[in-house]
Amino acid sequence: MSNYENLVPRFLRYVQVNTRSDEFSKTIPSSANQTAFLKTLMAELTEIGLAEVKYNDKNGYVTALLPSNLDKAVPTIGFIAHVDTADFNSEGVQPQIHENYDGQSVIALDAAGEYVLDPAEFPNLKNYRGQTLITTDGTTLLGADDKAGIAEIMTAMAYLVAHPQLKHGSIKVGFGPDEEIGTGADHFDVADFAADFAYTVDGGPLGELEYETFNAAAAHIEIKGKNVHTSSAKGVLVNALQLGIDFQNALPQAEVPEQTEGREGFYHLLRFKGDVEHATLDYIIRDFERTGLTARKQKMVAIANQLNQQYPDRVALTLTDQYYNMIDIMKTHMSVVTLAEQAMAALDIEPDETPVRGGTDGSKISFMGLPTPNLFAGGENMHGRYEYVAVETMAKATDVILEIIQRNAKV
Structure with missing residues (x-):
């Protein structure tokens, strides 16, 4: 796989929309621009060909269904990502593309060179030799957290629709608001989502597989x-x-x-x-x-x-x-983690299962009765002007989503 024509254009389109959440707001979603963006995702899901596309006014989630094309019953998988960005300037995002990065050069983000990505300060840059990086222009965050996850889920769904020979069970998609202010999953409707287990696609570098949180x-x-x-x-x-x-x-x-x-x-x-x-x-x-x-x-x-x-x-x-720490739930649902581990192994990706010094919407959703560990989406240095993501990691995240789905179809 790993050749997704619309993955990068999708991502670039998403990040240029300001969807910053507002912790002082009492509305759901907390900002009107999130609602507007969610409505555009609804239109895209419909255009791709998913069914039951709807917006829930009570919790701000857009959900959709890709029906099974199997002649047997297998568990229904959900994939979830959040649309909001963190409390850093999100207006006028101008992503910069740096092809064939050499893994050692300093990347100037702005024309004046005031803000730079320097491997001496950000050593993970050395992992991206020969890859294509997408960065900010130094004035905003990028929004890979979590628009990379949205782009990867959307691309995987489009790929399955375009390749009906690939067998899969029922897939549920959920895009929601306000993860960055910690309220997005408070009203998530597990019963309506109707999945047997799910994954948030909201992690960082290649291989992250998180099922233990703060x-x-x-x-x-x-x-x-x-x-x-x-x-x-x-x-x-x-x-x-x-x-x-x-x-x-x-x-x-x-x-x-x-x-x-x-x-x-x-x-x-x-x-x-x-x-x-x-x-x-x-x-x-x-x-x-x-x-x-x-x-x-x-x-x-x-x-x-x-x-x-x-x-x-x-x-x-x-x-x-x-x-709460999702391990309290996941320790009795480790088959969900094993499925992701097997998918990564099949793609020669080494899982990084380090406990995450943070939380995801999956932390709350797991305690609501839907086991939901977190998969990598690719972003690094998130929540600020030094954020970046590698195109190749985004493609591999999409590969993992598809591999999980196809392995589940063989249950």
Whole structure:
């Protein structure tokens, strides 16, 4: 396989549409541009020839069915990707194509050379010698997370429709919103999707196969200060900003993303805003063990209580669980992982099953009753101006999707 005429044009078309999600929005999807893009995907799915193409107003998902062409029953597989991009400039994406990259040169993203992809800083570039890279122009993210996954799923479906001699069971496709703000899968309708198992196509480099993730929670802190004139402030003024600093300083200072790796968890201060009168802090909390996540939340409660003892009723902490480690579900559904492993092996791809220091929509969907590990989509340096993807990896991701489908047809 690996020769998909429309894969790259599809991807380039997708990434030029701004689909950034909005964490402060209360709508589903969180941004109107996601809805508009999802409607264009509906039209494309219909044009390709899929059935039951529909948009769910309640959860923002577009779903479709490729009916089985077998004379026997086999499990129905789902493939899922998200349309939104992260909180970095997504307007006016101008992808740059670099053919036959030599694996060692510095790639200038912008004309002035202010932003570059340097193998000395990004050593994974050395893995792409002789390949075609798609990068940003230095002013935006690229959007391979997860428009590479969308392009790969769409291309695989088009390939199957165009090659009816390839046998397959029923395939469900789902494109959804708001993965980047952690709410996209909250209302996913497992019963309506009607798959026996699924894969998100939302991973990084070649071979990633993820079925163990962080457990995750969010913390929001509201601090009430008391502002008076500094000339008479002693014993009266309460500086909300200082209490915010005290809260942050009471956390384990080495347990942050920039100082942890592997299976180590962390606290990450995302946002600190305010003035003397009022301040807010927003954190994400991550740990591979559920007991570890609980301990981290208890640590934050203890700090808030301690500050409130000193400054009564000044600190309000809200903790919200976001998702859990999908291994708790996948450990009893490892046949889904084995199928992906076998597909990769058949294509001479070495699976990388390193636990992911993050989460996917599959983390939530698995706990809803649909086992959903994550396959590689190809993106590197995601969520910023240094993002890139190799065309060859995107083609191999499409190969893996098709290989999984054909192997399932032989069950």
